[in-house]
Amino acid sequence: xxxxxxxxxxxxxxxxxxxxxxxxxxxxxxxxxxxxxxxxxxxxxxxxxxxxxxxxxxxxxxxxxxxxxxxxxxxxxxxxxxxxxxxxxxxxxxxxxxxxxxxxxxxxxxxxxxxxxxxxxxxxxxxxxxxxxxxxxxxxxxxxxxxxxxxxxxxxxxxxxxxxxxxxxxxxxxxxxxxxxxxxxxxxxxxxxxxxxxxxxxxxxxxxxxxxxxxxxxxxxxxxxxxxxxxxxxxxxxxxxxxxxxxxxxxxxxxxxxxxxxxxxxxxxxxxxxxxxxxxxxxxxxxxxxxxxxxxxxxxxxxxxxxxxxxxxxxxxxxxxxxxxxxxxxxxxxxxxxxxxxxxxxxxxxxxxxx
Amino acid sequence: xxxxxxxxxxxxxxxxxxxxxxxxxxxxxxxxxxxxxxxxxxxxxxxxxxxxxxxxxxxxxxxxxxxxxxxxxxxxxxxxxxxxxxxxxxxxxxxxxxxxxxxxxxxxxxxxxxxxxxxxxxxxxxxxxxxxxxxxxxxxxxxxxxxxxxxxxxxxxxxxxxxxxxxxxxxxxxxxxxxxxxxxxxxxxxxxxxxxxxxxxxxxxxxxxxxxxxxxxxxxxxxxxxxxxxxxxxxxxxxxxxxxxxxxxxxxxxxxxxxxxxxxxxxxxxxxxxxxxxxxxxxxxxxxxxxxxxxxxxxxxxxxxxxxxxxxxxxxxxxxxxxxxxxxxxxxxxxxxxxxxxxxxxxxxxxxxxx
Numbered sequence: 160x161x162x163x164x165x166x167x168x169x170x171x172x173x174x175x176x177x178x179x180x181x182x183x184x185x186x187x188x189x190x191x192x193x194x195x196x197x198x199x200x201x202x203x204x205x206x207x208x209x210x211x212x213x214x215x216x217x218x219x220x221x222x223x224x225x226x227x228x229x230x231x232x233x234x235x236x237x238x239x240x241x242x243x244x245x246x247x248x249x250x251x252x253x254x255x256x257x258x259x260x261x262x263x264x265x266x267x268x269x270x271x272x273x274x275x276x277x278x279x280x281x282x283x284x285x286x287x288x289x290x291x292x293x294x295x296x297x298x299x300x301x302x303x304x305x306x307x308x309x310x311x312x313x314x315x316x317x318x319x320x321x322x323x324x325x326x327x328x329x330x331x332x333x334x335x336x337x338x339x340x341x342x343x344x345x346x347x348x349x350x351x352x353x354x355x356x357x358x359x360x361x362x363x364x365x366x367x368x369x370x371x372x373x374x375x376x377x378x379x380x381x382x383x384x385x386x387x388x389x390x391x392x393x394x395x396x397x398x399x400x401x402x403x404x405x406x407x408x409x410x411x412x413x414x415x416x417x418x419x420x421x422x423x424x425x426x427x428x429x430x431x432x433x434x435x436x437x438x439x440x441x442x443x444x445x446x447x448x449x450x451x452x453x454x455x456x457x458x459x460x461x462x463x464x465x466x467x468x469x470x471x472x473x474x475x476x477x478x479x480x481x482x483x484x485x486x487x488x489x490x491x492x493x494x495x496x497x498x499x500x501x502x503x504x505x506x507x508x509x510x511x512x513x514x
Numbered sequence: 515x516x517x518x519x520x521x522x523x524x525x526x527x528x529x530x531x532x533x534x535x536x537x538x539x540x541x542x543x544x545x546x547x548x549x550x551x552x553x554x555x556x557x558x559x560x561x562x563x564x565x566x567x568x569x570x571x572x573x574x575x576x577x578x579x580x581x582x583x584x585x586x587x588x589x590x591x592x593x594x595x596x597x598x599x600x601x602x603x604x605x606x607x608x609x610x611x612x613x614x615x616x617x618x619x620x621x622x623x624x625x626x627x628x629x630x631x632x633x634x635x636x637x638x639x640x641x642x643x644x645x646x647x648x649x650x651x652x653x654x655x656x657x658x659x660x661x662x663x664x665x666x667x668x669x670x671x672x673x674x675x676x677x678x679x680x681x682x683x684x685x686x687x688x689x690x691x692x693x694x695x696x697x698x699x700x701x702x703x704x705x706x707x708x709x710x711x712x713x714x715x716x717x718x719x720x721x722x723x724x725x726x727x728x729x730x731x732x733x734x735x736x737x738x739x740x741x742x743x744x745x746x747x748x749x750x751x752x753x754x755x756x757x758x759x760x761x762x763x764x765x766x767x768x769x770x771x772x773x774x775x776x777x778x779x780x781x782x783x784x785x786x787x788x789x790x791x792x793x794x795x796x797x798x799x800x801x802x803x804x805x806x807x808x809x810x811x812x813x814x815x816x817x818x819x820x821x822x823x824x825x826x827x828x829x830x831x832x833x834x835x836x837x838x839x840x841x842x843x844x845x846x847x848x849x850x851x852x853x854x855x856x857x858x859x860x861x862x863x864x865x866x867x868x869x
Contacts, residue, residue: 312832314669314760314777316671316775318673318725318764318766322701329699329701332699333699336691336694336695336699337695339691340691340692340695344684344687344688344691344769346677346684346769346770346817347817347818348817348818348819349814349815349817349818351814352814352815363808364808364812364814364815365812365814368767368768368769368813368814369768369812369813369814370673370766370768370773370812370813371812372773372775372810372811372812372825372826372840373805373810373826377805377806380786380828380829381786381803381805381826381827381828382828382831383805390831401832402832403832403833404831404832405669405777405830405831405832405833405836405838407775407777407826407838407840409673409773409775409840411673411725411766411767412723412766412767413723413724413725414699414701414723415701418725418727418764420671420727420762420764422669422760422762422777431735431736448736450728450732450736450738451732453718453719455726455727455728456727457719457720457724457725457726457727458723458724458725459704459706459707459719459720459723459724460704460707460719462701462702462703462704463702463703463704464703470727471727471728471736471762472736473735473736473737474735475760476737476745476759476760477756477757477758477759477760478758478760481760483760483762485727485762485764
């Protein structure tokens with residue numbers, strides 16, 4: 160395929176929940192791409208999807224599909240990425256991968272453009288990894304504060320939306336909402352469980368009218384894979400391999416937008432005024448914090464937006480070096496598709512137009 | 515009124531969400547009471563409520579209503595308690611009060627029978643205070659671990675049920691659930707807010723398909739009253755006036771049962787085996803913690819039960835003196851009515867039957 164003067168982009172996993180948002184973002188952002196090629200599993204091949212106002216036919220994933228591709232954004236299951244990202248890289252594409260397959264690989268940078276853009280330039284395997292959605296929902300705000308105060312410790316708890324589990328998560332909550340509608344709405348013991356029955360979809364327990372302290376798969380010593388990701392990825396992105404991180408991940412009945420409470424301890428005393436000044440001016444962050452006026456972020460307001468929203472900023476009562484705050488971020492946008500697109504755009508700057 | 519050989523109990527606020535549960539508990543527990551007198555606002559006077567299998571007519575709150583009362587359980591707004599608890603005490607009743615009016619009064623003990631039962635015996639004002647529901651949802655588990663390891667620091671985040679805001683909270687979630695049922699269920703920006711409109715009841719934002727990082731009223735420096743209660747009450751109950759406590763309170767779309775994530779740091783190294791042994795044997799605590807079998811507490815299972823349920827027990831990855839865990843407690847039972855009844859029963863032991 161002939162090269163245009165602009166780089167060719169492939170979107171792998173174009174038909175999924177995150178892939179759908181990727182196409183929306185590509186249609187909204189400044190158009191820096193030549194061809195945009197849509198790739199998915201063979202059963203989705205032939206479907207037509209809209210991007211940049213045009214219908215584009217989906218191709219089946221194959222080695223040939225990467226011919227002439229400069230940058231490939233992947234949002235597919237870990238094992239598909241593990242198999243196919245190296246194939247795309249071997250064909251000369253820079254892969255921006257949103258699976259967990261390569262995030263902790265020392266030869267793969269893990270990049271958040273507002274925090275560590277420089278890391279995207281060094282990619283021995285031709286792959287750049289995109290962080291987990293929960294990490295991404297807080298890391299831009301945390302990174303801005305770290306740059307000023309020097310981070311020593313994080314204690315975070317998540318309030319994770321069901322769309323973090325993909326379309327199946329959304330469909331499951333929708334089904335459960337209709338099943339509980341005729342019940343006493345959780346007033347009496349067991350009524351939610353009776354109404355929901357076995358319809359728990361990708362979740363281990365009912366999520367409608369409930370919260371579920373589990374996300375991901377079981378790791379050593381009772382930790383969930385999601386919790387380990389938040390710790391390990393935060394350390395790598397911030398360049399703090401010994402950062403103390405305590406995290407508990409909890410699923411809540413919200414469709415889209417992850418929230419987290421953050422207790423952050425820094426190297427020296429912090430002031431709320433300075434923290435607010437940093438958050439108010441940091442790229443990619445919106446400070447929405449005036450409880451006297453009822454202003455703090457919630458998922459209902461944040462869904463569909465790009466930034467990390469921060470509110471409830473307080474100095475820890477019993478630690479002059481500590482801050483408490485609450486963050487919300489759309490897990491399908493900044494938490495997945497947007498950050499992936501931002502990395503791809505960062506990489507695309509390395510492709511000068513043909514003279 | 516003639517004294518029987520058993521103490522007379524008054525229930526003040528008998529018609530409210532917590533009062534209703536108080537009457538259920540009095541009907542379920544061993545019957546140690548003589549007369550049980552039901553008291554409420556004048557507009558509820560004359561209603562008949564069931565307790566111990568009998569219909570009892572509600573009396574209007576007045577000084578005379580406390581004639582001959584030995585123990586009075588109060589669940590009414592702070593200002594009503596502030597006015598009437600001293601009246602009841604002046605008439606000779608021991609008041610067990612579930613408002614915030616007296617909790618931090620140095621002359622009023624703040625009691626959790628599993629943690630500091632001895633404190634209930636010293637009550638210079640004739641009043642014993644019952645802690646806030648959020649504090650109560652975790653403190654029995656925290657107290658048991660403190661007794662073994664010596665607590666130094668708590669970082670907690672809450673997932674608070676709407677019934678913490680009383681009947682209005684339940685009714686508001688119920689109404690919002692029906693309003694969002696016809697929407698795209700939170701997939702698109704603004705659809706939850708548009709569906710809910712101004713029907714936010716006692717909450718500052720929509721709570722269906724949302725989480726709201728606010729509970730209570732505004733205190734200094736951006737803290738909420740609910741957050742200050744968790745810190746100050748935990749310190750008083752545990753007898754640790756300098757305990758470091760960081761807390762963020764968040765409302766979630768659950769009808770009844772508060773959950774909390776807890777990061778606890780102790781004076782010396784802890785082991786998960788020992789922590790689990792303590793939690794498995796502590797009175798009032800159920801350890802439900804086997805993620806490999808999908809076992810961890812959630813509100814849907816805990817609602818209607820008495821104990822504090824604990825799961826997800828892990829040693830902090832980066833601190834040998836730290837533990838992470840997740841707790842659930844029914845905020846209307848242990849979080850309010852049950853603990854109040856337990857204190858009343860403790861006090862009743864001081865009234866020997868007439869010889």
